[in-house]
Amino acid sequence: MTKEFWRWKEYNWQDENINWRDADIISAGVDVGSVSSQAVILADGELFAYASMRTGSNSPKSAENVMKWCMEDTGMTLDDLEFTVGTGYGRVNVPFADKAITEIACHARGAHKMYGKTIRTLLDMGGQDCKAISVDEKGKVINFLMNDKCAAGTGRGMEVFADLLSLPIEEIGDLSFQVEEEPEPVSSTCVIFAKSEATGLLRDGWPKNKVLAAYSSAMAHRVVALLERIDIKEDFAITGGIAKNSGVVKRIEKELGLTALTTKYDTQIAGAFGAALFGKVLCEKKRQKMAKV
């Protein structure tokens, strides 16, 4: 089995200072994406645990695995989740979810928590698609755009590249800046054709980093076009896998002349985080209903 450079690391995290058993409401969110899945558990709305794994070909299983890994060693079981919201591609096949909400709403909600209430524009660069989202002060979506029928400017595009250049996906961001001067962007952002264009450049003796820089700026340019169509506001943030790719992020910022907001949280969990936050609200509603009956 050859090394798969495009693969993101898998990880989980828990807050030792929180004893979930003391919490009144345990809500959870699980984001089953096309490439990776994340789970988030909140104790009374506070982040208690999260995990990220790659999505297998069986999404109900992937959802369960990532959630189980998230609660690993906490003594928590799926039954302890009072309200779970599923999101992402596989949102409808999350066996233990009480409701499904799109990743667009969830990312907006999650980002609103992770980056603060001032956020107005969100760029979510997922595995298969790229979404530009306008958010209001409550974290509600007021407009959104998705790239259509073309994977240029998606996380997947970058992964294909990492593989082509045999460079670990986590490193390509920084590597793309290790060039004497910024090269012209590659002309084609189509993943497949950019790939052959890149191969050509490498054959012409370009160093990997330079090719990487050329592709990163092409990708950034493409994404900026999407952002401009939704008329981007100053307080904007980037979530999803690409948010970790400084090579693209910095170039987007440069072209926009804006600096993306930062967060102490892991940018990849925004969707699951938002789902879990919705979960809390929905849980309270459920209780009110019950109370009435």
Next chain:
Amino acid sequence: MSIPKYKTAPLKTWGKAKELREKYYRNYLSAHDNGGLRWAGGAWSFGAIPAGLGRDVFPLTGEPYGASIAFKKDFSLRCLEAVEKKGYARDLCSYMRNYWGSIILDEFAFGGKFPKPDFHFQDHICCSHSKWYQVASELEGGVPSHSIDVSVGPYKDVSKEKIDYIVAQMHDSIDWLEKITGREYNDDLLIEAVKNEFRSTAKWAEICTMNKARPAPLDEKTMYSLYVLGTLAKHDGEFADFYDELADEVQWRIDNGIAAIEHEVVRLMSDTQPPWGFLKIFRYLEKFGAVSIGSLYTFGLIGIFEDKPDGSWGPRETPMQKGEKIETRDQALRAMADWNLSKPEWQHFYSPHLKSEMMLKIAKEWHVDGVMLHYNRGCEGLTLGIAENRLALIEAGYPVMTYEGNMGDEREFDESQTMSRMESFMETLGLKELAV
């Protein structure tokens, strides 16, 4: 295959053509300085009609301007992206998008701010024609726009009622012009302009017909810079005179065996607008001894043709040559409507098969060995039915190569892929790169 060698010489009238083109844009830019008017509209617009407003009224035609932008790749890209930002689709006419971009960025391709016209004067045969200026007007903050529908069917089916419909719109357009410019209309200037249009468009057809000669006195790449005058102001007297001069020179080249390219081994014809940013493909063909003698596009976009008594295809006899009277406004408008309805490039809008017939005429009478079709994503109008044209040409035994691209949006042209495809095509025609 023996490689012929011909005399070549640069075109003497070349400089004059360049000069006229520059003057045309200068006139438009400076129109206001001395109280003149400027209008914008399509290359097919009835420019002779606004000409009746006075000699100080100058046009800016959209398609040639959009193509000029395409030559300036960086500017073009900025224009296209500015338009996409406004939410307009990427697959619309690329001339139109370049043009709109120039408005949005408020930059003129030849320097300075975008020179807003006083009014739009358009005609309509393809889906985008009138909508082009409908949107332009919105982007410019309400420049008054007028358009005349000429899409009444192929010339072979022309009827009095069809002409009446067009002429009635023309009469209205004159009232409209008087209203929005506050000027009094001058029928003598109209009649003069209409006659100029007949002269220039018939003369261009005559020049194209001369290219039947072997070796071809003109290659298509050169013709692009010459036919363009007709797309700027076919009704302009100076332009009509220029075509007379050009015709004389082309005849002189034929008489002295002066060829467009040194080694004319095979003769090609193309179709639809080329990708303007990549005219080098024609130079590339020359390396193989292939010359493009023209196309229905370069011939029939402005040239007016007809079947001659001997069955061949040539310039249409003008009403003046026929001794027909053009003394009143109505006579002028009717004659102009009828004349334009016979425009070769207006026929295929109703049936690609009519276009195939004309292309086959060219292929036969201009001694064409192969055809190169540009599947032009930039122009729905002229690419219309091109697949059927291809089938018809192949059926008639002509080798056909197709390549995809875009006349005004270089992002849709794959240079290396196209070049290797042309190389394959040259190989199938039995050509090798000439060792010169």
Next chain:
Amino acid sequence: MIDKFRQWNKDRHQYAKDWKEKTGGKVMGYFCTYVPEELLYAANILPVRILGSHEPQDVTEPHMFGMYCPFSRDCLAQGLKGRYDYLDGIMIAHSCLHIRQAYTSWDKHIPKDFSYYLPVPQNLQTPHSTPYLANEYDVFKKALEEWIGHEITEEDMERGIQTMNENRSLLRDIYKLKERENPPINGEETMQVAITQQLIDKKEHTELLKEYLQELKTTTQEYDSTRLMLLGSENDDIEFVEMVENCGSTVVIDEHCIGTRYFWNNVEEAEDQNQMTRIAKRYINKPPCPTKDWMDRNRVKHIVKLAQMYDVKGAILIQQKFCDPHELDIPAVKKALQEIGIETLFLEFDVTVPIGQFKIRVEAFLEMIDNDDLF
């Protein structure tokens, strides 16, 4: 009763074949809603709108370049695959470039004994278009008479006009019900009725429509969900509408040519005008196709009126990929709707619609215009 319409839609080809069998009459396939069916009904010809099948196909590439709209390619594919082999004639009314190619390629490569290209003015905003179009109708009528071998009388014409008017009026009545707070009929059901209106003998369709209308007036079933408007070019994609409504919405009004644009207005009575002029006026005054809507944007005004009339919360703008006329309208439509507080979602249609990719957009759109209680 809606099931009858559904079945008609499903078995459209069989219906036409049976109709021929039963009546011995001629069937005319037509490509655009500017075709004056009044004349065809006057000639006892069954007009059938040629539509696509929403399946991937590999037969049109030699005839039509891929940059033309998928709907026209899908239509041509049906012909090339022989699914319309029962047609006696085909015709088109001069409208957009794209569909024209489906007609011209069909005309050349698929046998039939009658074919007609009907000129229709593109400049509907000039009074001169009426006499011009009326004259083209006269020319067309002569061609028809020659084909069917007998004269089409004034009485025939009046019958044709009444057949069309009655059927169109009933559709208006159905749409009237959709103005209600909780309409008795949803978008999928409406679309079934609207599609079959262009496939089934109007007389038969009208009879069923009358019964259905009665049923709806007394129906208890009600749709209470987000009120949406569907805007666009051609849209007969049932699967898509079902998906949209399953996400928790009801399509209460549309503005496309399998819907209101087809039946919104009627041929009016006018003592002082001949039949051809009256019919011409109907087609000139109908809600325009964008390709004919200049220099004023009458279509946009009409859309805004409909949106308010039907109290919609959001509008989905669907567009056949590469459809220039609509691409030239969409920014203006968006702007106009947003100005009256109606959110829009833009979706680009292809021969096959990737429901998966669209579902998330539609769900997110609905979450966007509802769900305030989650914040």
Next chain:
Amino acid sequence: MISVGIDVGAKNINILLLKDGEIIAKNSTNSGFEAKENASNLLNKMLDECNIDRSDIGFITATGSGRKDIDFANKNVTDVTAVSKGVKFLYPEVRTIIDVGAEEGRGIRLDEQGKIVDFAVNEKCAAGSGAFVESMSRALEIPITEFGPISLESTAKIPMNAQCAVFAESEVVSLVHSSTEKKDIAKAITDAIASRISSMVRKVGFESQIIIAGGVAYNVGFIRSIQDYLEQDVVVPEMPEYLSAYGAALYSEN
């Protein structure tokens, strides 16, 4: 004298040696980023194996997208010409060639003399190319070699909107998530490619016999799909990936 044909594709380099018309060696390697060196090394390796001295080489013809990189070749011809030459020689009955490379598909029609009448190349879309199958097999998590066999087990017809290789991947993912069986998805994919290719081949117009060139010919699923779409049987050659190199070598012969 030894005649050499070198086919430098986007992914692989295929080299074939002819001695008086007889194939004496054929071999393949990755194009990598130094196509020229890789080709040269492979050639030397092959020469060693048949202990032939480089000076015995009479003529070298290069083809494929990277043909211009091979500066030690005596001449180069395009893929279209090379593959046609090879097919004409080995399969004189063939009138239509479907050549699917890593990044583009080609349809070529030949006349009785084996002369090229018309050809088409799929434009700006990888969906009709070898690369497509690869990214798909990744999404499906089945090895490329098993892809065809698995798809053969299915008779389902799932329309796929194969606009873009990677986007199709997301359609595959949604299919996976809607727990569609792998074999059915695999078939949907081979159908999608076959439909694109067949559409292109219909453009040049096909006559039997039809031959499939390029590595994709090993994909039994694709063969089944393309035969369904063209409603015709196709010839699957013995060395589909070497036909271009063979054609090039034939050019070296004379």
